[in-house]
Each structure stands twice: as structure tokens, then as C-alpha cells.
Amino acid sequence: MSLEAIHRPAARRGLVGRVAGAVAACLVLAGCTQEFSNEGLLIPVNPLCTVCDDFIRCEAEPAGSGTTLYHLDHKSFLAQVLTIFEYPLRPFRQRTEDERPLKIYPPGAKAAEQPPGAVALTDLVAHRIAVPGGWIDQATGAWHNEDGSLKGACTLLPVAEGRQFVRDLRTPPAQ
């Protein structure tokens, strides 16, 4: 019997053992993964969804002083592709932020404003959505200025209603 033949089963056992160990480690790590929780939030936004539309309608205080619609749009092509790497890394690195392209429909606007680089940045720990000029408390729906003062209140529209809201803005009133 050659020396190689004697060593081969041991080498194979070693390889199988390493694969089994890696799989076991994966199982343990995957089992420890924390899930994102939107439970109890008035404005839940799924940070794992790359092709979702979310519409947040904010009413300025005092009542009747204007409605702003924030449209959290689909993630960019590159951001969608990069989720491939994010997903298996979740057991090792918990995300604390999520960024989405943002369209803003200010009071009276007929079209979306999209300032360069406008994004909605969701703090997944504090449950706040930062938008240009302020932030939204996902738990209470309170709409704040950058200095923390109260600006108004926000609600999450059902997606169909949000899309209709945007269509209505664009449609000229019938004569």
C-alpha cells in the first residue's frame, strides 16, 4: 500500500470534518441572527425590501398649513445587487441604518422634488427616518424639524393610496 493511499482517508476525513464544522458554525450563526422588528411602530418601513414603495404623508402644524408627501422609492440597481453580500453577513454584522432614494411632494406641488442626493435615512435602532430639514419618529408619527422642534404629524399611507395620491397630484383638474 502506498503512502498516499494510507494518507488519503485521513485527508478526506479532514476535509469532510472541515465542511461539517463550517456548516455547523453557519447553523449556529444563522440561528443567532437578530430579525428587524417593526412591531408597535406607527410608521413601519421594511429595511430589507429593495423594491418597495413607501408613502409617508405629513401634515404641518397648525392643521391645514400644508401636506408634504415623502415617497421612499426603490433602491438603486447597485444597492439591490449589494444586498447579496449583506444578507449572509447579517449573522456577523447587524445593520443600524437603511437608506432609500427620496421623492418629496411639498404642499401644492404637481411634481416630485428630488434634490440631488436626497435620501431617507432610517435609523433602525432609534426608529427615526431622517428627511431633508428634519426627521420622523416612526413610533409616534411626530414630524420634527432638525432642531427637534415639532413640525407636525405623519402617517404611512397604504401603497395603493400613496400611488393614487401621486397620480391625483399630476392629473390636472377637470374643466
Added chain:
Amino acid sequence: MNTAVLPGNPLWTRESFRSRPGRMAGIVLVLVLRYFFGFFFLVAGINKLRGGWLWSDALRVIFTDRLAEVEPETVGGWFLENIGIPMYVPIAWVVTIVELVVPVCLFLGVATRVGGALAVWLMVMFAFGGYYDASLIALWGIAALFVIFPTGHWLGMDRKLHQQNPSSPWFR
């Protein structure tokens, strides 16, 4: 002198790396992608088990939520309403089992091409089911590598099993 890097497979010799470094670099890259992809599917499969897909209506809730998000007139909207939600139990089982079988194939290099084909098929179904996003394009491309190339012959059990069962399509 024995130059084998991995015993039992003539591909893994120092001479192979010296004489055809580009080819060997490509083989190593595809194998790295195979293990990465297997890990990706394993995590996905375990998450399905942890989410109780096999013994609860978790998938029905997910489909119902998704139906509210997609445009109703799209293929995804039609699929969710007419197939996904009414048949959520068998779909949950198929998705979970495939997501656990594929990593076994890819980690062990057994029926590797079949595993890769299963992964491509499942991800095409995801796209039809209203879950298309650009990451699927990259994942299709990666999984296609395991169908096109005999990666289980490079590293895994396919090489040996194919020698023992040359007519079997499972280990090609």
C-alpha cells in the same frame, strides 16, 4: 515527488497552478463563489425554518403584505393573488426544502449541477412571484456557473461518483 495539493484529484497539483495559473485562478474563484452561494442559501433556508414557514401561515402573511405593495396588474400581482396565496403551504415547503438541499449539493460537491439548476429555477420563481430585484440577476449569473462548469469534479464528491456511475446524469 508528490506535488498534490489535495490528495486524490489530479487537478490540485502545484504543476497545475504553475503551468495554467489563469485557469486555476478561475477555478478557485468559481469554487469560492460556490461556497458563498451555498452559505447564502443555507442562511435563507434556516431563516425559513426559524420563521415557521413549514408549520404556520407565515408565508400567507408575507404574500398578502406583498400583494398590497405590488402593482395589481403586474405578473407578480397576478401570481400572488391566484397562485401564491391559495397555495402558500406547498410553496413554503418547496422553497424551504430547495433552500436547504442546494447548500448540501454545493458544500459537498454532490449533484452540484442539479443543485445549481434548482437554485436558478427557484430564483426565477421568486421573480415571477413579485420578488424581482437586481440582486437576482447577479445570483442567476453565479448559479449558472455551477450548471455550466463541472465544479463538483473540481472539488467534491461528483468526480468519484461519476467514475462509479458514468451514465448517471446526477454527477456530471
